[in-house]
Amino acid sequence: xxxxxxxxxxxxxxxxxxxxxxxxxxxxxxxxxxxxxxxxxxxxxxxxxxxxxxxxxxxxxxxxxxxxxxxxxxxxxxxxxxxxxxxxxxxxxxxxxxxxxxxxxxxxxxxxxxxxxxxxxxxxxxxxxxxxxxxxxxxxxxxxxxxxxxxxxxxxxxxxxxxxxxxxxxxxxxxxxxxxxxxxxxxxxxxxxxxxxxxxxxxxxxxxxxxxxxxxxxxxxxxxxxxxxxxxxxxxxxxxxxxxxxxxxxxxxxxxxxxxxxxxxxxxxxxxxxxxxxxxxxxxxxxxxxxxxxxxxxxxxxxxxxxxxxxxxxxxxxxxxxxxxxxxxxxxxxxxxxxxxxxxxxxxxxxxxxxxxxxxxxxxxxxxxxxxxxxxxxxxxxxxxxxxxxxxxxxxxxxxxxxxxxxxxxxxxxxxxxxxxxxxxxxxxxxxxxxxxxxxxxxxxxxxxxxxxxxxxxxxxxxxxxxxxxxxxxxxxxxxxxxxxxxxxxxxxxxxxxxxxxxxxxxxxxxxxxxxxxxxxxxxxxxxxxxxxxxxxxxxxxxxxxxxxxxxxxxxxxxx
Amino acid sequence: xxxxxxxxxxxxxxxxxxxxxxxxxxxxxxxxxxxxxxxxxxxxxxxxxxxxxxxxxxxxxxxxxxxxxxxxxxxxxxxxxxxxxxxxxxxxxxxxxxxxxxxxxxxxxxxxxxxxxxxxxxxxxxxxxxxxxxxxxxxxxxxxxxxxxxxxxxxxxxxxxxxxxxxxxxxxxxxxxxxxxxxxxxxxxxxxxxxxxxxxxxxxxxxxxxxxxxxxxxxxxxxxxxxxxxxxxxxxxxxxxxxxxxxxxxxxxxxxxxxxxxxxxxxxxxxxxxxxxxxxxxxxxxxxxxxx
Numbered sequence: 001x002x003x004x005x006x007x008x009x010x011x012x013x014x015x016x017x018x019x020x021x022x023x024x025x026x027x028x029x030x031x032x033x034x035x036x037x038x039x040x041x042x043x044x045x046x047x048x049x050x051x052x053x054x055x056x057x058x059x060x061x062x063x064x065x066x067x068x069x070x071x072x073x074x075x076x077x078x079x080x081x082x083x084x085x086x087x088x089x090x091x092x093x094x095x096x097x098x099x100x101x102x103x104x105x106x107x108x109x110x111x112x113x114x115x116x117x118x119x120x121x122x123x124x125x126x127x128x129x130x131x132x133x134x135x136x137x138x139x140x141x142x143x144x145x146x147x148x149x150x151x152x153x154x155x156x157x158x159x160x161x162x163x164x165x166x167x168x169x170x171x172x173x174x175x176x177x178x179x180x181x182x183x184x185x186x187x188x189x190x191x192x193x194x195x196x197x198x199x200x201x202x203x204x205x206x207x208x209x210x211x212x213x214x215x216x217x218x219x220x221x222x223x224x225x226x227x228x229x230x231x232x233x234x235x236x237x238x239x240x241x242x243x244x245x246x247x248x249x250x251x252x253x254x255x256x257x258x259x260x261x262x263x264x265x266x267x268x269x270x271x272x273x274x275x276x277x278x279x280x281x282x283x284x285x286x287x288x289x290x291x292x293x294x295x296x297x298x299x300x301x302x303x304x305x306x307x308x309x310x311x312x313x314x315x316x317x318x319x320x321x322x323x324x325x326x327x328x329x330x331x332x333x334x335x336x337x338x339x340x341x342x343x344x345x346x347x348x349x350x351x352x353x354x355x356x357x358x359x360x361x362x363x364x365x366x367x368x369x370x371x372x373x374x375x376x377x378x379x380x381x382x383x384x385x386x387x388x389x390x391x392x393x394x395x396x397x398x399x400x401x402x403x404x405x406x407x408x409x410x411x412x413x414x415x416x417x418x419x420x421x422x423x424x425x426x427x428x429x430x431x432x433x434x435x436x437x438x439x440x441x442x443x444x445x446x447x448x449x450x451x452x453x454x455x456x457x458x459x460x461x462x463x464x465x466x467x468x469x470x471x472x473x474x475x476x477x478x479x480x481x482x483x484x485x486x487x488x489x490x491x492x493x494x495x496x497x498x499x500x501x502x503x504x505x506x507x508x509x510x511x512x513x514x515x516x517x518x519x520x521x522x523x524x525x526x527x528x529x530x531x532x533x534x535x536x537x538x539x540x541x542x543x544x545x546x547x548x549x550x551x552x553x554x555x556x557x558x559x560x
Numbered sequence: 561x562x563x564x565x566x567x568x569x570x571x572x573x574x575x576x577x578x579x580x581x582x583x584x585x586x587x588x589x590x591x592x593x594x595x596x597x598x599x600x601x602x603x604x605x606x607x608x609x610x611x612x613x614x615x616x617x618x619x620x621x622x623x624x625x626x627x628x629x630x631x632x633x634x635x636x637x638x639x640x641x642x643x644x645x646x647x648x649x650x651x652x653x654x655x656x657x658x659x660x661x662x663x664x665x666x667x668x669x670x671x672x673x674x675x676x677x678x679x680x681x682x683x684x685x686x687x688x689x690x691x692x693x694x695x696x697x698x699x700x701x702x703x704x705x706x707x708x709x710x711x712x713x714x715x716x717x718x719x720x721x722x723x724x725x726x727x728x729x730x731x732x733x734x735x736x737x738x739x740x741x742x743x744x745x746x747x748x749x750x751x752x753x754x755x756x757x758x759x760x761x762x763x764x765x766x767x768x769x770x771x772x773x774x775x776x777x778x779x780x781x782x783x784x785x786x787x788x789x790x791x792x793x794x795x796x797x798x799x800x801x802x803x804x805x806x807x808x809x810x811x812x813x814x815x816x817x818x819x820x821x822x823x824x825x826x827x828x829x830x831x832x833x834x835x836x837x838x839x840x841x842x843x844x845x846x847x848x849x850x851x852x
Contacts (some may be wrong), residue, residue: 145592168593172593317682
């Protein structure tokens with residue numbers, strides 16, 4: 001669940017002030033382009049996509065990756081990281097500014113940060129990074145847009161961006177098509193290794209605009225406590241053959257006297273996937289008709305089940321209504337052993353503060369594992385193709401090339417010299433090698449590497465954990481299980497301006513509010529139909545039309 | 561001397577008056593990347609869009625309900641507390657109590673909401689005690705009907721102490737001789753409260769009441785946004801959260817500004833209206849026109 005950025009009156013006033021500065025500069029800007037025209041619907045031409053060239057990895061992984069997105073898995077870190085990019089990418093370039101988000105506390109500044117200095121020495125130039133907490137990202141971004149102070153390269157906020165993204169990109173951002181499309185990407189081999197599905201998300205208005213921070217495709221189905229499941233008589237997820245069994249299990253796992261509840265926060269998305277509902281949109285390849293997820297029986301059944309679970313007291317009280325700002329509160333309930341299931345993204349499994357290790361530290365008996373599809377109808381959504389998108393501010397060709405070289409450098413894969421610098425800093429200061437040769441961050445290193453260089457660009461991250469082979473097996477196994485079950489998202493190759501503007505904004509709010517009302521029993525199940533109608537009439541129906549047109553257009557294009 | 565006013569004056573101009581012109585986006589189809597000179601005019605379309613939404617009206621009703629309850633139940637609490645504090649004679653004890661009651665003001669809403677969650681929430685202390693006592697357990701945090709009362713309760717917990725500051729200052733300005741004179745005339749402590757203390761602070765009370773009316777539609781954003789989903793938008797949505805969820809989150813700056821402008825106009829009207837009423841009752845209110 002994306003956390004809503006908190007905006008208070010002071011922020012608004014600040015934005016208002018920014019707007020004014022923007023107005024002063026406005027006459028200058030408008031010379032660069034007209035962007036008022038609304039976005040167009042259309043199919044994204046496959047010709048725009050960069051040619052995919054997997055890298056010959058310098059190190060043999062313990063688990064192989066696949067082109068579909070299953071990441072490579074590693075038990076140990078390579079002894080001698082190889083250099084991926086030969087030349088200094090920023091040699092002779094002026095300082096590059098980069099605006100992004102961070103999940104970590106602020107890092108020490110350049111002067112006191114060995115890793116940052118080492119990276120810039122290696123780059124041959126300066127990178128000035130402004131990273132704000134995710135909750136403030138949209139505020140910062142909109143202020144930068146309104147005051148025309150965009151950095152050279154910036155992460156686009158996934159919620160709370162501009163309403164007309166096509167117009168924005170046309171007016172403000174560099175078209176990367178000539179640099180990256182097709183064979184052109186060969187100049188940037190690390191970027192060429194990023195999966196094509198991730199690049200599809202970077203196409204707008206018939207052009208390639210963004211650089212992806214790629215992920216495996218699925219964010220997973222959350223986490224469960226294997227030890228508690230076992231106690232309740234389920235020693236393997238395969239034993240949960242249908243949804244009735246899952247319901248019985250969750251009832252069994254709810255023991256308020258022990259302060260233990262089956263589910264912490266909501267699990268509507270997981271239930272929808274277990275019931276086989278599509279990820280927002282489903283296309284019928286024969287008729288070209290699109291179905292909205294809420295219209296499917298599967299989604300409705302999932303909501304009914306969530307409602308039943310709520311009524312049976314299976315949700316930790318109060319957590320269903322928590323927002324993203326309270327995420328740490330409800331995930332901590334799970335981490336401290338108060339729940340048997342929680343939804344959170346898979347990348348949070350193996351990090352030092354992630355589920356596996358933080359829970360192990362709390363209590364040795366806590367055996368947390370990624371939840372994987374159960375039952376015969378289960379599908380997996382392509383809901384994490386990218387973590388985020390970076391766009392390049394309009395600039396002369398030479399400058400764009402410098403920025404792309406920087407992105408290519410940062411996208412170097414697991415085990416390379418670049419990757420080591422970004423993730424572990426300088427050997428001796430930021431990390432030491434343990435007896436098996438795995439880098440272990442020092443206290444200084446934990447702070448130093450908080451500079452988000454890894455958000456400049458990224459391929460699919462590898463699964464690696466030096467402490468536990470079992471953990472690597474669980475996580476890699478979950479990906480290997482889920483990615484083949486992943487539904488193809490028909491909208492990846494299509495553009496609908498209405499969906500771009502409202503799909504993850506006002507329509508999502510309506511959906512989340514309405515579903516919470518139904519699941520918590522504040523409104524009857526009969527309200528479901530009304531809710532679907534309202535969402536359709538407020539934009540989803542229009543988006544459907546645009547998707548269908550674009551789909552038909554794309555089909556025609558393919559026949560030619 | 562006038563020079564000393566300059567920093568404050570500049571502050572108001574730069575951070576309050578100049579941003580007011582930003583309200584022009586209420587009448588525009590504002591796109592941040594076009595800047596606000598070049599965004600197309602939208603006339604009153606933004607207002608029409610907001611007024612056509614049942615959700616807007618429901619948010620307005622909720623806002624008024626919450627504001628009403630806050631005004632009636634929160635506003636008098638600091639006055640009462642200040643009177644109590646004022647009657648504590650030991651200055652050491654008084655300072656200690658003051659520090660304690662000021663403290664919650666500095667705690668963030670996220671923390672306060674989770675404290676209430678721990679106490680009143682479904683898995684919290686109170687429902688557990690009720691369970692143990694064999695009573696049906698009650699989760700106030702997810703009861704839509706109790707929502708405005710819950711908000712008022714939290715507000716009292718957080719800000720009642722802080723609110724006493726101004727009243728305590730007002731109490732200090734009352735001339736001690738008046739108490740002595742009243743005591744000599746045989747007035748007991750209640751009589752002194754009624755005839756000396758309260759009239760002494762009435763101007764301040766009225767001033768704050770009027771200023772509060774101006775803020776009446778601003779019932780607290782963070783506090784509500786954190787708890788809105790626990791009771792659903794039908795009873796948890798107020799104008800500020802409406803603007804956030806329906807405007808800002810989706811990049812609809814025009815509609816957001818339009819609703820904000822509506823709020824500001826209502827607030828200004830209430831302040832001016834209440835000021836007139838105060839004059840009618842012979843009080844000064846927030847200001848008085850030149851003597852006629």
